[in-house]
Amino acid sequence: MATSNDILKIDTPENVTFDYDVAGIGSRFLAALVDTSIVLIMQVIILGSIFLLLSIVDGTAFLIDATGWILALLGLISFILLWGYYIGFELFWNGQTPGKRWIGLRVIRVDGTPITVSESIIRNLVRIVDLLPFAYGVGVVTMFVNENSRRLGDITAGTVVVYDRKQSDFQELASLKSGRFESRTLQGELPPGFPIEKLTPHDLEIIEEFLVRRVDLSNRQTLARHLLQVIVTRLGLAEGSVDLDMAESILAGIYRTIRTNKPE
Numbered sequence: 001m002a003t004s005n006d007i008l009k010i011d012t013p014e015n016v017t018f019d020y021d022v023a024g025i026g027s028r029f030l031a032a033l034v035d036t037s038i039v040l041i042m043q044v045i046i047l048g049s050i051f052l053l054l055s056i057v058d059g060t061a062f063l064i065d066a067t068g069w070i071l072a073l074l075g076l077i078s079f080i081l082l083w084g085y086y087i088g089f090e091l092f093w094n095g096q097t098p099g100k101r102w103i104g105l106r107v108i109r110v111d112g113t114p115i116t117v118s119e120s121i122i123r124n125l126v127r128i129v130d131l132l133p134f135a136y137g138v139g140v141v142t143m144f145v146n147e148n149s150r151r152l153g154d155i156t157a158g159t160v161v162v163y164d165r166k167q168s169d170f171q172e173l174a175s176l177k178s179g180r181f182e183s184r185t186l187q188g189e190l191p192p193g194f195p196i197e198k199l200t201p202h203d204l205e206i207i208e209e210f211l212v213r214r215v216d217l218s219n220r221q222t223l224a225r226h227l228l229q230v231i232v233t234r235l236g237l238a239e240g241s242v243d244l245d246m247a248e249s250i251l252a253g254i255y256r257t258i259r260t261n262k263p264e
Contacts (some may be wrong), residue, residue: 008148008160020112020162022148023105025140028161032136034099039085046081047074083124090120094236096164106164107154114234115159123153188252191242196258198235207255214248224248 008020050073089097095107095115107115107123115123130139130151139151148160190196210227214220224247232242242250 006149008162020108020160023161023163024149025143027103027105027163028143028149029136031097031099031103031105034102035086035097038098039082042085043078043081046077050074050077083127086124086127087120090115090124091117094234100161100164104164105161107159107161110158110160113230115157119157119159123157123159126153126156129153188249188254188256189246190253190257191250194242194250194254195235195237196254199231199254199258203231204255204258207251211252211255221248224251227251
């Protein structure tokens with residue numbers, strides 16, 4: 001792995017390089033501002049509703065007698081909202097929260113693969129340290145000195161925040177020009193129901209690069225499986241839904257289907 005001019009370069013064992021634009025402090029601050037505002041609004045609505053309900057049902061005397069329990073409950077709810085919000089969205093939206101999605105950012109592992117439950121939990125639990133002494137003080141300092149603008153949570157979890165590549169629809173992918181070979185001559189099989197509409201231009205470029213160079217690769221089957229696994233994982237497909245033993249044929253089928261704009 002290497003960085004250059006805010007570009008994260010990830011070299012796979014198969015000598016294929018993936019480039020990612022590292023998110024800077026400014027864009028991450030805007031995303032954090034959006035997410036923090038949403039969390040605060042959620043807390044005000046939920047906690048305010050609880051206070052209102054308790055005061056109506058049991059009266060002021062109950063609130064005074066059970067102050068300790070109420071404060072503990074409110075603290076627990078605040079914790080769940082704050083950390084559950086980030087962890088839940090990052091897992092459900094593949095490394096994005098509403099703020100990150102709006103700004104166009106995504107959290108990934110430093111090896112370029114999607115984050116898992118453990119990385120999301122770790123990076124968000126360490127958030128409490130990044131927030132010190134206030135307004136992400138520690139986090140901002142850490143991002144300034146780190147070459148990939150990673151806060152402590154990212155360093156601990158082995159993650160990095162990058163700019164999300166633009167999602168394109170099927171028609172846009174099909175219209176991308178390429179003169180390296182005629183896609184209609186490719187022999188391949190597209191798995192039934194494969195969500196090609198979720199693929200990005202970068203996905204297509206990587207597949208094309210493999211198909212062009214595959215005859216010169218001694219480990220072409222291993223590389224094909226690796227590339228397909230990365231795509232399957234990012235798309236959130238169920239394990240076993242795609243036969244990795246047919247990886248090269250599937251990659252060719254994906255490429256041919258998109259380039260010819262005619263589902264097989």
